[in-house]
Amino acid sequence: MTDVWTDVVGQESAVDVLRGAAASDHAMTHAWLITGPPGSGRTNAAQAFAAALQCRGEDAAADAQAVRSVLAGTHPDVTVVATDKVVIAIDDVRDLIGVAQRAPSQGRWRVIIIEDADRMVERTSNVLLKAIEEPPPRTVWVLCAPSPQDVVVTIRSRCRKVALRVPPVDAVADLLARRDGIDREVALTAAHAAQSHIGLARRLARDAGARDRRSRVLRVAGGIRSVQDAVLAAGELLELAQAESASSTDERNAAEKAELLRGLGVDDGQTVPPNLRAQVRQLEEDQKRRARRAERDGLDRMMVDLLSLYRDVLVLQLGSDVDPVNGGAAELVASLAEETTAEQTLRRMDAIGEARTRLEGNVAPLLAVEAMAIALRPQG
Incomplete structure (x- = not known):
């Protein structure tokens, strides 16, 4: 076979x-x-x-x-x-x-x-x-x-x-190198950052913009020092999620609408006849629902990235001998580890987990992210 x-x-x-x-x-x-x-x-x-x-x-x-x-x-x-x-x-x-x-x-x-x-x-x-x-x-x-x-x-x-289980990092890197022709070291770094998520690892390895957005997410968390910082950080994270959602859906939305109009016999620039507008509205509603899902999925991925950051912080604080997820953010990890305790790091990770649960329960994204960001600021 x-x-x-x-x-x-x-x-x-x-x-x-x-x-x-x-x-x-x-x-x-x-x-x-x-x-x-x-x-x-x-x-x-x-x-x-x-x-x-x-x-x-x-x-x-x-x-x-x-x-x-x-x-x-x-x-x-x-x-x-x-x-x-x-x-x-x-x-x-x-x-x-x-x-x-x-x-x-x-x-x-x-x-x-x-x-x-x-x-x-x-x-x-x-x-x-x-x-x-x-x-x-x-x-x-x-x-x-x-x-x-x-x-x-x-x-x-x-x-x-x-x-299925989470595949080993080396296996994911080997797959990207073999199947997609990605440099082995680049693939390995992406596989670590994606925590063995095959699709995300491939995207991080191939898309410089995706790598930059991820780095910005980690830097945002490192810059929270007050409630005001937290509110601003929440807004920035939401904007990043919306921008990523738009980049992945705008072109597709336009193509879908153009295809629908062609199928309905409506030429470019022509006004849609009243008897056909319901079909166009239905498509637009479907696209809005897809955009909301993409935005929430993007926010959830950001939260997973933040969890990986504080995981690395906790590893450093406990002196554990395991590989970091975010090898390129060693300076930020060291700074956060020095200024907080392991107990505080665990509380931050709990706050991120709670925010993910709230998002899954359809809490307004901005409220969920703001509550999380406020919990990430230094305590005491």
């Missing part, structure tokens, strides 16, 4: 399970739940599994072509659902159920991958439940989520679970 597992790094036990299932119908089941922390490679594992399921082991050239088409997202029997909105829409899931009823047209299996299955609310999960309970004989569902607890119990109880 064509080796499809080379990009699933640091997950040997999970790969053994998935490889064995793909190679034998007797080891297969109709529903899988792949879980792991952000950046562990859930999507990579799901796509590799889907590719392996399409390999017949009889014709190497045909298998290689099937693998390429699955990984490129063009295989007719593999459907991937991903969302950058707050939740996966119930209509999207209903569409999947129709797809699942079709027999595979070219491959061995019809595979449906749902990324971020934790973004399905209970009502949407209930729509999916019956399709998972009674699937056609050659249909496989592959759901991805951070943990089994993030998926409703009725769904997860019907899935075979495969757990």
